[in-house]
Amino acid sequence: MAVFVLIVVLLALSVVGYYMGRSRSVAVVDGQPSRLHSLPSYHGLYVALWCGLPAFVIVVAWLIFEPVIAQSMLMNNLPPKAETMGDDQLSLLVTDIKNLAQGNIVSGEVDPALQAAADSYAGVRDIGRIAMIVVGLAIAILGLVFGRKLIHGDLRARNQVERVLNIVMIIASTIAILTTIGIVLSLLFEALRFFARVPLTEFLFGLEWSPQTALRAEQVGSTGAFGAIPLFAGTLLITVIAMAVAAPIGLFSAIYMSEYAGPKVRSFAKPMLEILAGVPTVVYGFFAALTVAPFFRNAGESIGLSVSSESALAAGAVMGIMIIPFVSSLSDDVMNAVPQTLRDGAYALGATKSETIKQVIFPAALPGIVGGLLLAISRAIGETMIVVMAAGLAANLTANPLQAVTTVTVQIVTLLVGDQEFDSAKTLAAFALGLVLFIVTLSLNVVALNVVRKYREKYD
């Protein structure tokens, strides 16, 4: 809350700076703005930037680094018993101290040493917070005064302000790159820590997945097996089912919409497909788990098949429904991009509409359609909520769509939701799975985007 108030105060100070700078600039040239290099409002912005920007940068840096510094001070100041502790106990102790400092409930006994550490930690945090406010405000006011001093008739305030804006824009556009780097690094780091415990070959080629590591070594199944092949197979199975639903329906609706449908049908069907695309995946998951899965199970029972209530079929079919609009809108685009001259040529030779589509338009649009299908596959692989709610948890290695299978995304969610110690192979496995997921979807996207782009160039 203090931070929020501080930022509001900084903003208010900047607004004050704007008006001060504006009136100052007019005053400097004796009330004749035409003698200024830049308009008065740019002088106002100039002062506002001097006031707000350095202070804001300092506050953000403080918010990022203050907890880290406080943490390291805490680590140097631990109660003496901590020196004999293992990593797990140490992190528990640190959490306890932090909780104590915030006045929360702690897990163990509160002894004086712990209390002292907590008090000093709370003290450090308090001092840090107060110092941040003081430093931030001081820098803002200094900037205000300094910026106002700098104003004179020949000041190139507009150029300066525009330069700052330019830099801010460049920083904003690098956020996308930073995000990618952040994703790669965070996945890679945690995955490497995982591969230090479980060899890469076992992870990629192992046939058994049971990530539950037991508390006691002698428990049954306590070893934990991290062979991801069943997960990959399950993901593949569900993706294949999804594409078997989505590809024909999506393609045929795209063909109908782009080649046959009149404006009336189009104006009805297009928004319908867009709605289908806008339904949140959690809703599809609920639909799959409560409507589609029981339907398949009952239908299977009535013809004497045993269908699991978490069958791959249900999850895959509903995922297919979700992907239909994706396939159809992409194929619609590429088929509309096929030049009219090709159609006219085919019609002139006496081909019917369907013959034109099958023998001329479809082959011409094929690369684009393949690209679209690849994008749809990558969507299906990365889809999470439908499978979390409708597919199972048991890692069966099977190609039978009536049985329960589990997928990469399901396992990531189950491994990371709930309480977690951040050092066990179990949690780290989720990051290794995430890395695989990221690499696969990324390469599918790169290939698909390239195919689509090449194809577009051909007809441009």
Next chain:
Amino acid sequence: MTEAVADAAPAIRRPDLSEARLSRRYAAERRFRLWGQLAILAAVAMLGLLVFSIAVKAIPAFTQSYIALDIVFDGDKIDPAGTRERNTLRRADYDGLIKDALKAQFPDVSDRRERRALYGMISSGGGLQLADMVLEDNTVIGSSQRVWLTASDDIDSFIKGLIPRDVPEDERRVKDIEIGWVDTLEASGAVETRFNTPFFTSGDSREPELAGIWGAAVGSFFTLLVTLLISFPIGVLSAAYLEEFAPKNKLTDLIEVNINNLAAVPSIVFGLLGLAVFLNFFGLPRSAPLVGGMVLALMTLPTIIIASRAALKAVPPSIREAALGMGASKVQVLTHHVLPLAMPGILTGTIIGMAQALGETAPLLMIGMVAFIVDIPGGITDPATVLPVQIYIWADSPERAFVAKTSAAILVLLAFLVLMNALAVVMRKRFERRW
């Protein structure tokens, strides 16, 4: 020329022009067309089925049954010392009062198991309701009042007619004896079904009859606020830079490719990023809308950038040239002319991005927004959950009555999404300019 043709000696293919072949071709044409119609029909039917099945399931959640009991606010039981202190009043055994009232209403129930069933007719939130009454006005102590109390989920389902009477007793969740009680109460006008306002005004609960979506709605609001505050300025600034200023070089190419790829990264990977970077590295609070908003902002950023770039590109160059000709600087051209003209398109893209963020669940599971939170969040650092995650939590709950609640929450979420998308369509129609 003629020689070459003669050399090749082409077998002249005479097209089969018979009526039969023509009608075969026309039949193929009709079949193909039919396939297309069927595909669209199938897609629309599935959408219809989805919405219909959820809407039907949701109906019971919009009403709630209440049972009236004559509660005796016995001063000796609530506040034996007579101090009327708030703490004493808050801690008093109000459930006991409800039990007494039920016992007084049905004096002939003596079997222990039957007693428990009798007490179970009233929701466990009844005690809190009485406590609130007393805390609000402690003059009720010592009086006897007729209070409408929330019925528990099974009884509620029965009153609404969702549990048929003609099923054998052991396959029914409401036993014969309970049906008898409900009938007695109904005959004396002590049962009422009203519109379920608490569903829209209260937070989550383990009891289906008490659970509401307001906490999740507020959490969604805070999360989206953070998302908007981060992704809108960054998105617009980077779109403006890439479209108007960026030199054509390797770096800008890289940024472009990056944004396109980022748009297709599975959302759950953003959740992993949030968990590893925001929670573990920067130590930000778990389950907080702040972190959720940051993760969703990174996720929606590509959508906003791509939409904003399209909107900026649609502004004709003549506008820029005219402004430059009048002596405006490039930044002035952008801020005074191009950006205002592109704003409707940018806002449309932003609304669509926000709608996506509103429906997103998976990355928020990763950063702990899946916790059970009863309180309504009061700020962006309070633990909170959001609507889609609330749906996920309820869908996972074993109580049957949560199915209706989940469906109703889905309808609310869909209503918000339709509203946002309608707003985007209206904005596009209203402000779109053709040049």
